[in-house]
Amino acid sequence: RSKSRLNDSILRWTDFSAVQLRYIIDFYEMFEEIAFDQVLRVYIKKELAGEAFNPQERKRIIDAFCRATFEKEKITEKLKSIDIWIAMLKRLIVRILNANISLDVPLQIYLERTDLWSNGINYEDLATFEVEDDILLQHTYVILTGLENKKKAANQSQQPGIEQNVQTVEGQRQIANTWYTQTAKATASTKDISGKKASEKKDHS
Structure with missing residues (x-):
């Protein structure tokens, strides 16, 4: 056929x-x-x-x-x-x-x-x-x-450009992780200070 x-x-x-x-x-x-x-x-x-x-x-x-x-x-x-x-x-x-x-x-x-x-x-x-x-x-x-x-x-x-973009993305992730870690530490520190102040007020009362 x-x-x-x-x-x-x-x-x-x-x-x-x-x-x-x-x-x-x-x-x-x-x-x-x-x-x-x-x-x-x-x-x-x-x-x-x-x-x-x-x-x-x-x-x-x-x-x-x-x-x-x-x-x-x-x-x-x-x-x-x-x-x-x-x-x-x-x-x-x-x-x-x-x-x-x-x-x-x-x-x-x-x-x-x-x-x-x-x-x-x-x-x-x-x-x-x-x-x-x-x-x-x-x-x-x-x-x-x-x-x-x-x-x-x-x-x-064009390949190095692609690798550079990948590195840039990875760099952004590192920056984000650093920011998150610093923010978490700052938040924890703020809680500690607030906790100490609240404890001091109770002691004075």
Whole structure:
């Protein structure tokens, strides 16, 4: 039964036809990203791998790409998330670089294709950035790994802040405990004084 749903009759399957197209596209794009992470990443062509470029060249490419894209001040809000770019680059590798094509063409040509983007990115959004022509299609994987490392570093840098918040909460607890102890002692001391005064009055009477 499941096999029959994979052939031409799938469009006549009632349950499938009820699914909106945008959800099918979202699922397909998610599947592409998973396919890249689980399969294609291991089989990246040698001319695309980071080892094909020296460290200085990799850094120059990644920095230039970041400045021209999501780090650009006037870029549309839709494209300011590094996650959007990571997902798009994965799809680009799956759809384009998996074929036998020339790699020495500007990457910008492919970044302008709306079919490689999700989240309603349109031509007006893509017109808010422009990557230099010397950043080529063959640099795609280098840029992708650079963005992934950049995101990982940003996430790790947030950890001390979380620990600091935990310490602050613990500090507040210590302050509260100290206040409670001091208050309890002060209350006990007040009771002792009151008790002594009451006892003295009884003795005088």
